[in-house]
Amino acid sequence: MNFNALQLAIRFPAWLSPEVIPGLPFRWYGIMYIFAFGTAFLLYRHQIKERNFPMTGEQLSSFFTWGIVSLILGARIFYAFVYEDALNYLFRPWLIFWPFRDGQFTGFQGMSYHGGAIGLILSMVIYAKVNKFDLRELGDMYAASVPLGYTFGRLGNFINGELYGRITASPIGFIFPNGGIAPWDRDFERIRTDAIQMGIVPIEEGGMGMLNYPRHPSQLYEMIMEGIVLWAVIWFFRKRKPFKGFLLSLYLCGYGLVRFVIEYFREPDSIMGYPLDFARTNLPTALYHPLLSFSTGQIFCFIMILYGLGYAYIASRMPDSKALYIYPSHEEVSEAGKNEKAAMRNQRRKMRNKLR
Numbered sequence: 001m002n003f004n005a006l007q008l009a010i011r012f013p014a015w016l017s018p019e020v021i022p023g024l025p026f027r028w029y030g031i032m033y034i035f036a037f038g039t040a041f042l043l044y045r046h047q048i049k050e051r052n053f054p055m056t057g058e059q060l061s062s063f064f065t066w067g068i069v070s071l072i073l074g075a076r077i078f079y080a081f082v083y084e085d086a087l088n089y090l091f092r093p094w095l096i097f098w099p100f101r102d103g104q105f106t107g108f109q110g111m112s113y114h115g116g117a118i119g120l121i122l123s124m125v126i127y128a129k130v131n132k133f134d135l136r137e138l139g140d141m142y143a144a145s146v147p148l149g150y151t152f153g154r155l156g157n158f159i160n161g162e163l164y165g166r167i168t169a170s171p172i173g174f175i176f177p178n179g180g181i182a183p184w185d186r187d188f189e190r191i192r193t194d195a196i197q198m199g200i201v202p203i204e205e206g207g208m209g210m211l212n213y214p215r216h217p218s219q220l221y222e223m224i225m226e227g228i229v230l231w232a233v234i235w236f237f238r239k240r241k242p243f244k245g246f247l248l249s250l251y252l253c254g255y256g257l258v259r260f261v262i263e264y265f266r267e268p269d270s271i272m273g274y275p276l277d278f279a280r281t282n283l284p285t286a287l288y289h290p291l292l293s294f295s296t297g298q299i300f301c302f303i304m305i306l307y308g309l310g311y312a313y314i315a316s317r318m319p320d321s322k323a324l325y326i327y328p329s330h331e332e333v334s335e336a337g338k339n340e341k342a343a344m345r346n347q348r349r350k351m352r353n354k355l356r
Contacts (some may be wrong), residue, residue, distance in 0.1 A: 009173040009214035018160045032156030036149035037068055043145035047238065052327045053137070063127055063138075070123035071116040078115020082296070083269055113259075114300040120146075136315050139248035144231075144238045147251065151227030158219040165216025165265045167191070167286050169200045173214025180212040181286065191284045198287075213286075218266035225258045241323045245315025252308030256301040268295040275299060 020026040041064050048055050055063070080089045080096045089096050124142065128135040157163045161176045181188055181202075188211075195202060195213060202211035233254065234247055241247055268274060268285050276299055278292035289295075294302075315321065 009171070009175050011175050012161060012177055016159055028159045029156035032152040032159075036152040037064070038149075039152065040064075040142075040145040040149035043148060044141055047141045047144060051325060052329055053141070054327060055133070059131065066123045066127060067120055067142075070119040072111075072119075074119020074122070075111040075113070075116030078118065079110040079112035082112065082115070083272065084110060114297075114304070117304075134244065134320075136245035136248070136318070136321075139245060140238070140241065141247075143247040143251035144234050147227050147231035147234065147255070151223045151231075154219045154223035154227060158217065158223070163219050163266065165218035165221075166267045166289060167195055167200060167213040168216050168265075169198050169214070170216075172217065174217045175212055176215055179215045180210040190282075191286055194283070194287050215267075216265040218262060221262050221265060222259065225262065226255055230254050230258060239325055243316045243321045243323055245311060245318075245321075246323070249308045249312035249315065252311065253305050256304035256308065260298050260301040260305075263295050263298045263301070264289045264291075266295075266297075268297075272296045 018027050018029065020028055020031065041060075044064070045057075045060060047053070048060065076096055080086070120142070121139075124138055125135060127133070128138050161178050164174070164176050164179055167173075181191055191213075192202065192211060200213060202213045230251070234251055237250065238247060268289070272295070273285060274293040275296055276294040278294075279290040281288065281290060281293075
């Protein structure tokens with residue numbers, strides 16, 4: 001069916017700006033990170049209390065502090081070396097965390113989810129080993145806490161008008177402020193021709209022949225599916241997990257699968273394109289994503305799914321793998337210890353009596 005998609009597309013709200021207060025270096029994206037960390041922290045603390053898990057408030061604060069630092073470091077370093085000019089940072093590594101671009105404060109622009117996940121998992125492994133916690137339990141409670149906080153990060157991407165999806169003729173397409181294609185782009189003529197044939201009529205803006213097209217709001221797709229829906233599923237299973245480590249494996253596989261599918265609606269990075277391409281085509285990535293062409297994000301998500309399956313297999317076969325929902329209180333542990341000592345004394349007494 002041929003129709004003018006702009007008659008159905010949704011205009012990005014003009015009042016929604018990345019800056020909280022224009023002219024000041026405070027952006028909604030940074031505030032969303034604060035909401036994300038705060039939400040995850042409160043959900044983690046709730047699980048500790050309802051399970052009577054033996055972790056003090058001081059230990060929890062330390063655990064989350066190192067987790068946040070590791071997440072930010074991993075996310076930024078991974079993005080810099082995978083999605084940007086790695087050689088530039090190799091000889092000038094301080095630029096990875098330099099918050100200024102062209103004389104303006106921009107903060108840490110460019111964060112990779114997969115890099116952040118790697119950093120967080122490494123910090124969790126080290127913390128569990130040093131403080132003698134069960135890694136599987138720490139990971140399960142993280143898995144039931146992180147996804148809901150993740151929704152704020154994707155909302156921040158939406159407010160920034162970044163990481164938008166491919167051009168679409170669907171009525172849920174958004175006209176993003178920075179979603180246009182300039183005439184000097186090498187794919188400009190092809191995209192314009194193919195889009196018009198699909199019934200997608202662009203609008204001109206910017207005074208330089210800039211054409212803007214409706215885009216899939218892939219940030220909102222991710223916010224709903226990878227955040228709210230995935231969190232609800234994991235939260236439901238937190239009291240029903242069959243073995244320790246199940247929730248973390250469920251999160252790794254669930255996120256990897258959902259993100260893999262949503263990547264078909266999201267435009268790949270212009271530099272990376274499709275690193276793994278079994279259906280090579282000259283069609284522009286802004287319009288098409290063949291099923292057998294895989295983006296960088298999809299490759300990492302596939303690895304993530306494999307890791308989740310492998311982790312589930314190992315965790316379910318480790319000693320003491322049976323799930324324990326409620327941990328005994330200190331009084332119950334002390335009483336159990338006293339009873340065990342009394343039983344051992346009685347056994348020794350009986351042995352002595354037999355020897356006599």
